[in-house]
Amino acid sequence: MEFAFTDDQQTITQAARDMLVETCTPAALRKMLEKHEALNAARWTNITEMGLPGMLAPEEAGGLGLGLPDFIGIAEAAGYVGLPEPLVELAGVIVPLLGGLEDHHGWLAHAAAGRIVTIGHPANPLVADADIAEALLLGHGHEIHLVERNAVTFLRHESVDPFRRLFSVEWTPSAATHAGNGWGLTAERGALMAAAQMIGLGQRCIDLAVAYAKDRQQFGKPIGSYQAVKHLLATAQVKLEFARPVVHAAAAELPLGTLAARARVAHAKIAAGEAADLAARTAVQVFGAMGMTWEVDVHFFLKRALALKFAWGTPEMHRATILDRLTALPGGPAASFATDLLGSAHGSPIQGPF
Amino acid sequence: MKLEFTAEQRAFRAEVRAWMEANIPTGPLPSFDLTREGFEAHRLWERKLNGGRWGMVTWPEVLGGRGLDLIRWLIFEEEYYRAGAPVRVNQNGIFLLGPTMMEFGTDEQKAHFLPRMAAGDDIWAQAWSEPGAGSDLAGVRATATRDGDHYVLKGQKIWSSRAVFADWAFGLFRAPGSERHKGMVLVLFPLDAPGVTRRPIARMDGKLVFAEIFLDDVRVPVANRLGDEGQGWHVCMATAGFERGLLLRSPARYQVAARKLIALYKANKAHLPASMGERVAQNWMDAEAYALAIYAMCSRLNAGGTIGPESSTNKIFWSEMDIALTQTGLDILGPNAELLTEAPATGDADWLEDYIFALSGPIYAGSNEIQRNIIAERMLGLPRG
DSSP: BBBBHHHHHHHHHHHHHHHHHHHOOOHHHHHHHTOOOOOOHHHHHHHHTTOTTTTTTTTTTTTTOHHHHHHHHHHHHHHHHHHOOHHHHIIIIIIHHHHHOOOTTTTTHHHHOOOOOOOOOOOOOSSTTTTTSSEEEETTTTTEEEEEEEOOOOEEEEESTTOOOOEEEEEEOTTEEEEOOOOOOHHHHHHHHHHHHHHHHHHHHHHHHHHHHOOOOEEEEEEEGGGHHHHHHHHHHHHHTTTTTHHHHHHHHGGGSSSHHHHHHHHHHHHHHHHHHHHHHHHHHHHHHGSSSSSSTTHHHHHHHHHHHTTOOOOOHHHHHHHHHHHHSSSSSOSGGGGSSSTTTTOOOOOOOO | OBBSSOOHHHHHHHHHHHHHHHHSSSSSSTTTTHHHHHHHHHHHHHHHHHHHTOOOTSSSSGGTOOOOOOOHHHHHHHHHHTTTTTTTHHHHHIIIIHHHHHHHHOOOHHHHHHHHHHHHHSOOEEEOTTTTBBGGGOOOEEEEEEEEEEEEEEEEEEEEEEETOOEEEEEEOTTTOTTTTEEEEEEEEEEEEEEEEEEEEEOOOSSSOEEEEEEEEEEEEGGGGGEEEHHHHHHHHHHHHHHHHTTOOHHHHHHHHHHHHHHHHHHHGGGGGGGHHHHHHHHHHHHHHHHHHHHHHHHHHHHHHOTTTTTHHHHHHHHHHHHHHHHHHHHHGGGTOOOSSSOTTTTTTOOOHHHHHHHHTTTTTOHHHHHHIIIIIIIIIOOOO
């Protein structure tokens, strides 16, 4: 039992985080909007040269052969900067899905190398980034089809978050596009990736508000010296502190795929969503009227958090998973970690439906 | 990162479980906050634990402990709470004073006090707060006046948990004329020493859960000072870190409470709205989140890390979780929530008693308002007011 990141994990995460924080500033985001850029080519080159899209791909497909705990901190960092590029879903959701398909037409190696593949999963009504993707993973009943972009027509639906480019797609399944059956743990991976980003988004909102509260003066003092403001921010930080370890545990436990593991992912998504939501609302409050404006940067992070809260399963759907877990599996100490609940030798469930 | 117990850790769990099953009292012990008899019954349990070397599992073996790391401490605590073993009457000694004494005590103090603490020979109370010094602890006025190789203690302490029946107290005093954080000393004194008067304070439910302590020229040897002269504040803050941050409230306590809440909900489900199930689920999630945060913290401490301001985030979280959890229990009981019950059967919770106790959580061990200041200033870097 060791619930900590290794030195290697911390080093990789820090390097990626430094690059993202340096290049993906709010000023850079504003510039992208002015130029109507969907992605920043220089940053995407950086991201692919660091091998980030292929972190979870096997080495024979050109990947790094790593696991979710290796990537989870990078997903957090992507949230922290409000990253417009589709790194998190590509590396954390699509590459593992491609790796499990019987026939991925070579796209596993392409995606690992940073060529953009996107996904239309039943949990989400729309497909993100269809315009910049080279291929799409789309569902047809239980079948998964891998369709190149030129075989798809798509229609943009505007999101409140201008960096979330969402599309409805029309396409025709065929034997040639059929790539496999069953989504496996794709929805759980999507939920976990959203949760990790929301941790980063929440922390960014608090950090922005803290910087402002140190600077902004009222009644002759920085507003951050007043307890009323301090306590708002401390409360938001506490909520984040008790969502983050759930996200990290979910990254370690998800591959087990058991009900306990899926419930941990559900908990992570709920907790991170609520923490990001509180942090964003707190930031708006601390910034005062300025918090409502386009000029202040908080909205970039608030909007992303708002969108991700409902992506890959709503909180209500995830709560239903928690209730399933409480019905079927024992609770309490020694029945917490998913590895404790493998097999029947670890205590009988509390009897009766929840 | 490896969220799986090793074979050795699982064997350790089995060993604790077997001992607990063979040794825990068959029924609940009488409260240690009402009668001397109940207090002494809990002292006997401490002796029994110590006899099995289960009293202080993280302490070094020479002191009767097992020298275990913090992951095994968590496993021990999980099995302790899972078994429904009695509340530790000496918790202020073993969890707060003990670790502080190991860090700041002299060899003589450790050799004398720690084995007696472990054996339940001395049950300890904390004597820090005063009528005029609560959150502003640096405002204590009780004095320790040096007189040769003795201190003469004078003043008034309050809100000392279990001090009605306890044997010893560790108190915060100051040199006459000193101010604020300077000139403080932490002094150990027997609660039956000449000049000590204890006045029980009844909680809202009538239990004598704490006492006022009046010190009227109480003489104790200078050898009873813990840490250096003038270092009392520093020593106290080290204790407070353990108290809020980790040892006082291990996660198993809340995981067991959540488990009991689930059972209560299932037993009453027929006449409850579905929204109650969601509240129970939220309480369970909070208990799990706390456990995960503590596992992460213990992993970090095992690797040589230290406790920082996260002791304040922990304290806020467990105290608020405890209220939410017990409140759900009362809400499920509905019109029966107000009814006083005899001691509940083993495995059940006394939700009313637990709720009333939980109300004190945001106050003791440093009020949550002060903890929020600490988070804002030391974690977020906001300016002092």
